[in-house]
Amino acid sequence: MGFYNVLQGDAPYFKFLADNYAMSDNFHQSVMGGTGANHVMLGTGDGIWFSDGNGNAATPPHNQLVAAGSPNAGVVDEIENPNPQAGTNDWYTEDGYGGGSYGSPSYGGGTFSNCSDTTAPGVSQVVSYLQSLRRPIRPNCDPGHYYLLNNYNPGYYGDGRNAYADIGNPNETVFTIPPSPLRNIGDEMNEKNISWAYYGDQWNAYLANPDNNYVTPDNTYCNICNPFQYSTSIMTSASGRAHNQDTTDLYKAIHDGTLPAVSFVKPDGWLDGHPASSKLNLFEGFVKKIVDGVQANPQLWASTAIIVTFDEGGGYWDSGYVQPLDFFGDGTRIPTLVVSPYTKAGHISHTYSDHVSILKFVEANWGLDPLTDRSRDNLHNPVTNPHDPYVPLNRPAIGDLMDLFSFGDHHGK
Numbered sequence: 269m270g271f272y273n274v275l276q277g278d279a280p281y282f283k284f285l286a287d288n289y290a291m292s293d294n295f296h297q298s299v300m301g302g303t304g305a306n307h308v309m310l311g312t313g314d315g316i317w318f319s320d321g322n323g324n325a326a327t328p329p330h331n332q333l334v335a336a337g338s339p340n341a342g343v344v345d346e347i348e349n350p351n352p353q354a355g356t357n358d359w360y361t362e363d364g365y366g367g368g369s370y371g372s373p374s375y376g377g378g379t380f381s382n383c384s385d386t387t388a389p390g391v392s393q394v395v396s397y398l399q400s401l402r403r404p405i406r407p408n409c410d411p412g413h414y415y416l417l418n419n420y421n422p423g424y425y426g427d428g429r430n431a432y433a434d435i436g437n438p439n440e441t442v443f444t445i446p447p448s449p450l451r452n453i454g455d456e457m458n459e460k461n462i463s464w465a466y467y468g469d470q471w472n473a474y475l476a477n478p479d480n481n482y483v484t485p486d487n488t489y490c491n492i493c494n495p496f497q498y499s500t501s502i503m504t505s506a507s508g509r510a511h512n513q514d515t516t517d518l519y520k521a522i523h524d525g526t527l528p529a530v531s532f533v534k535p536d537g538w539l540d541g542h543p544a545s546s547k548l549n550l551f552e553g554f555v556k557k558i559v560d561g562v563q564a565n566p567q568l569w570a571s572t573a574i575i576v577t578f579d580e581g582g583g584y585w586d587s588g589y590v591q592p593l594d595f596f597g598d599g600t601r602i603p604t605l606v607v608s609p610y611t612k613a614g615h616i617s618h619t620y621s622d623h624v625s626i627l628k629f630v631e632a633n634w635g636l637d638p639l640t641d642r643s644r645d646n647l648h649n650p651v652t653n654p655h656d657p658y659v660p661l662n663r664p665a666i667g668d669l670m671d672l673f674s675f676g677d678h679h680g681k
Contacts, residue, residue: 295604296623310624311452317450318445331345361378368442379418456639539553598622619650
């Protein structure tokens with residue numbers, strides 16, 4: 269857990285950016301869950317589901333032996349069950365990553381839910397709540413699909429090999445989601461010939477260790493953070509995998525003025541500000557290096573917007589309004605800043621938004637359609653009462669971030 273008081277001098281660089289550019293005080297993590305699930309939503313606008321690896325919905329292991337004959341072998345139950353364990357203070361019966369793997373017997377591991385089945389543990393309570401609202405909310409759970417609620421390793425290694433097919437390897441974990449057919453924003457940009465890249469800090473170090481399945485003591489590249497590393501369409505071709513790059517490539521592209529049209533940037537585990545492994549001032553330093561580099565290239569700065577946000581609350585509790593959107597969220601508020609010459613200094617947007625608003629912004633800016641018929645980027649932009657700009661009257665609704673900009677008021681003047 270952590271707490272920062274900006275008015276008492278905490279987070280001074282983020283405070284500087286908020287004062288001189290723009291920020292949202294109504295931006296949310298997309299999933300009431302962890303890092304992996306929220307990054308998947310950032311890339312796809314949707315929840316990812318368990319498949320047979322060939323694009324068909326399948327049932328996750330449920331009290332079944334997996335990885336038979338390997339050191340990782342064990343009976344696991346990968347289906348979420350939030351009913352309390354007997355003799356505990358309401359610990360879930362089955363929840364999270366599970367235990368073992370990486371060379372020891374596996375167990376537990378529930379984080380998938382067939383949320384279309386109201387007889388499944390924990391489902392009826394959420395669905396009943398959503399349907400009891402004055403404007404009932406559709407859970408958005410397709411029949412027979414088991415959706416990931418938290419974090420599992422992605423289905424591909426960096427070189428495109430199938431990681432799920434390798435769960436018996438003592439350097440891999442059985443808690444890996446199979447290769448996914450879920451459509452993502454990279455697919456859409458590829459179809460429209462819009463250049464893009466995912467810059468994952470330490471990607472090169474990660475790729476350099478294939479013999480140990482990319483697991484090294486000092487390697488803090490975040491594989492669960494890369495929404496494209498789950499994707500069959502991206503990871504199974506050399507051209508698709510080429511969109512995955514390191515932050516060293518980012519800094520060179522900034523210096524040379526060769527950034528793609530859309531860039532996703534993720535710091536490594538030491539620099540991401542997560543209270544379990546990092547500090548906020550290290551994340552501030554990571555952001556400052558990028559902002560300073562872009563601003564040092566006047567031509568690049570003139571056409572760039574840098575959106576700074578967090579993947580989830582990470583132990584920093586926030587009490588702001590949370591809008592029910594579907595079975596998976598929304599989640600709590602998280603800080604979000606926009607740094608661009610097209611912002612007005614000190615502007616604060618109250619429009620309700622979440623990670624998928626970044627997809628809506630990309631789609632609005634380049635004239636793209638929503639990813640699929642069911643993805644959250646189909647949601648309307650919020651309409652609000654002037655007396656309460658935080659709560660959409662037409663909910664469920666999320667903004668496209670355009671109100672953070674002053675395009676007719678260049679340089680905020």
